[in-house]
Amino acid sequence: MGRSPCCSKEGLNRGAWTALEDKILTAYIKAHGEGKWRNLPKRAGLKRCGKSCRLRWLNYLRPDIKRGNISRDEEELIIRLHNLLGNRWSLIAGRLPGRTDNEIKNYWNTTLGKKAKAQTESSSPENSGPKKTATEPQITKPSNSPPGTATKASQVIRTKAIRCTKVLYPLQPPSEVVETNNFLSPQNPPVPEDQWNRNELLHVISGYDADFLNFGSSGQIQTCINGEEQYSLQPFVEEMLQDWTKNPCLEEDNASLDLDSLELFLNTEEWP
DNA sequence: AATAGTTTCAACCGCCCATGT
DNA sequence: TACATGGGCGGTTGAAACTAT
Structure with a gap:
């Protein structure tokens, strides 16, 4: 048996959030901060599960969420990171400022997954058409990907099942x-x-x-x-x-530069 | 205009890990 | 050490929006 539900489902609202609920949740978190999700609904006066509140905040209400279409740069970065990490959506999202894991996961499952599938079919032995150009991202599939995504064509580094709760540091190549x-x-020797x-x-x-x-x-x-x-x-x-x-x-404090540096980093041959 | 089929994405679910007691 | 709890993750669902006929 799994663990018991995080809260009683009885008497709780489910489904789409109303504007009023959003307002209450936002106001509460602004006043008291994030965390203590289990107690939050009761304290805030919401008839919602704590998990639901957390999800709503993280995926929709958070002020730093970037709205709008995913740019081509972001798309290519997602593809590269997915090649590297597989379905580790939170890790991928951590490298796309303002994007949530849920958004990226949805985007992959709806848009990029189809591209991957189409690419696989067109590159299969029966359909050996012209090869993709160098500028087109190669979409590959991790070994544990669900059906419908592309087959694995490059090594996917499966990370250990540990949560990345520490800092995400933009690497130089x-x-x-x-x-x-x-x-x-000599004035600045490395520390032993x-x-x-x-x-x-x-x-x-x-x-x-x-x-x-x-x-x-x-x-x-x-x-x-x-x-x-x-x-x-x-x-x-x-x-x-x-x-x-x-x-x-x-040199500059903006995310687009970060994307470039990360992309460059991921493209380097030295990367393990 | 009506209907059916398809797509999108917010929300839910179950599980896992970290932490506190 | 065992258990309970909180928080987080990836997979899945289903309602709403969109498109084709």
């Missing part, structure tokens, strides 16, 4: 990270490894090499590529923990 070695100077605070390890992408990126105790960043430690003097700032788009590694 490995080649660029290596170059940061040039910034080392034994002085590093391993507890501050951040999961950049859940399940990848745990040493891929660390913060040194004095705030600089260390990466580990192909077993070789690389140092960067990039200072760690607390703000990076709050918003991954605000990163001093970037």
Whole structure:
């Protein structure tokens, strides 16, 4: 038997949210903050399940949600990330500012999934048509994808079943990270490894090499590529923990640049 | 204009993991 | 250590919107 329901379903509203419910929920969260979802409906005076409140807030009411069509850049990024991560929608969404996992999942299942299927059929031996151009994204399917999606054509890295609750840090392509070695100077020697605070390890992408990126105790960043430690003097700032788009590694503070850097990173041959 | 078929996406469900007791 | 709880995730559903006939 599974666990008991999160709350009694009796006497609760279900289905589409009304404008009034939205208003109540928004006002409550603005006043008291997120969390304590189970108690929230009672406190806010909503006849809804706590989970339902959480979902409504995260997928629809949150002020930082980006509305409107998914751009081509975003679409290509989704495809690349899906190739890499499979159906890890929350991880993919974490790299698309303002987009929710539900939105991306829906977009994949409705739009991109069909493209993937069409692509598979057109590239099957019976339908060996012209090959896709280099500019067209190759859609592949993870080994555990549901029926109807494309067959696996490239390696999908299945991450461990651990939740990525830590910071999402926009990576520079490995080649660029290596170059940061040039910034080392006698005045700024790397902190010896034994002085590093391993507890501050951040999961950049859940399940990848745990040493891929660390913060040194004095705030600089260390990466580990192909077993070789690389140092960067990039200072760690607390703000990076709050918003991954605000990163001093970037010359400009906007998300589109992030998408470019991430895409470039994902395209690099060095990527494991 | 009416109807049937298709698509979209918000919402729900069941399960899992982390944490607290 | 075992259990309960809270929060989060991916898969699925179904009503509404849209399109074709």
